[in-house]
Amino acid sequence: MRALTVTPLRAGTAEVRELPDPVPDEGELLVEGLALGICGTDREIASGAYGWAPPGRDHLVLGHESLGRVRSAPDGSGFSAGDLVVGVVRRPDPVPCGACARGEFDMCRNGRYTERGIKQLDGYGSRLWTVEPSYAVLLDPRLEHVGVLMEPATVVAKAWEQVDRVGARAWFEPRRVLVTGAGPIGLLAALLGVQRGLEVHVLDLATGGPKPRAVRELGAEYHSAGAGEVTERVEPDIIIEATGASRVVFEVMAGTAPYGIVCLTGVSPVGRRISVDVGAANREIVLENDVVVGSVNANLRHYATAADALAEADPDWLSRLITRRVPLERFTEALTADPDDIKVVLTLD
Structure with missing residues (x-):
């Protein structure tokens, strides 16, 4: 599969490369990536300012503003093939601290959390990705063209x-x-x-x-x-x-x-x-x-609130927030900010 990767802390290393298709662990969803929102965090990681690769690797799949369609889901997961989903960015630390133990991983006290596309976990900037059902959020099908706005x-x-x-x-x-x-x-x-x-x-x-x-x-x-x-x-x-x-x-x-x-x-x-x-x-x-x-980041409660807010909003108004859609192969254009940008989106299909 094609994926947008970067070597953290090294500027100029962002590239689209071929990686093996992911194989979902037991209980995980396999998701077809549709779109990826680009924000200042992605640009800073691509510039070498920060970022952490998964343990034992030198590269990180970039991207935390996801949108995908379920390709396969295990029985009893609450999801079905064809569902529109986004993946949660942060995961609680393994210790865990008191906040993470109570589902408030956005308020982690010891900094040992991980984050998709940012810190020690591959992001969603690939044609296929996997996610645990407990960290996937179902979206209204009407949000197919704007659901990438979910994370912000x-x-x-x-x-x-x-x-x-x-x-x-x-x-x-x-x-x-x-x-x-x-x-x-x-x-x-x-x-x-x-x-x-x-x-x-x-x-x-x-x-x-x-x-x-x-x-x-x-x-x-x-x-x-x-x-x-x-x-x-x-x-x-x-x-x-x-x-x-x-x-x-x-x-x-x-x-x-x-x-x-x-x-x-x-x-x-x-x-x-x-x-x-x-x-x-x-x-x-x-x-x-x-x-x-x-205030920064979000937990599962905030994802549910955001999903409701987007479902209530005018889809045409939401669509006007996406001012540029760029194919994955032209990712350098998306990583370059334009004064008239609101939200830039990489298309993954």
Whole structure:
């Protein structure tokens, strides 16, 4: 079979190579790969920034944003040939820590978890892959062309869950949410905000292209002004930060309504210095009972929530988030970001 592989920590090693067809272990599903979403994590691994090959190997099959169709499934697995599925990314550590032992492997305490396509487990960037039924998620058949958005949707499903849990420490009836960043994470976060009946605002630098249109078609309001100006005007109860841009992060932290919650989902690059009035930020957070919380990855509960959210969404709107579909053989194009990209997808058939 063809697979997209990389030698971790070595730039320029990404290639499509022929590998033996996988043979499912007892109880596993054999899945025909349909599509693979590409994100910043994949590009960083391909650049040699990080990544871990499976033990005893020098190469890793890339890809964690999966979409496939079951080719064979064991009796009693809950799946049948032809089912549309995605594979969960993370697996709990073998010790396990207290969080992993309770199914909260997205909150692993000791870092011994593994991840498909990232850390010590082959990813989903191949024509065929196998997965345990307990780490496969069934999708609505109507999502065949957009189901590859499932993994980023799980990230925002968890982010919203974190917001709910923090808000529940006292009376909490939010009305307005600001999402910073109109990439796939930001737009899917906005989708879940609309589904919750909130007044949704999205901030991004783009003034043209597909992002403003996607926001407007969602029924949300698009902004391209500075973060401070927008937060002052909107006074959001909730901010989902999806840019990872250091200056934006600190500007929005000071821009919520009282009892505001900022959930950080974007990862900031290191080494960029900015001047920040930490005292003012601390004063505002303390005196207004604000909270800033980080959120990453997802567990099985978030996958179920994301599957429901995508099934409820307009498939035509979801399809517009996929701005490029690239054949596997032209993977270098997919690994090169374009300013107008929302989501780039590799087709595996």
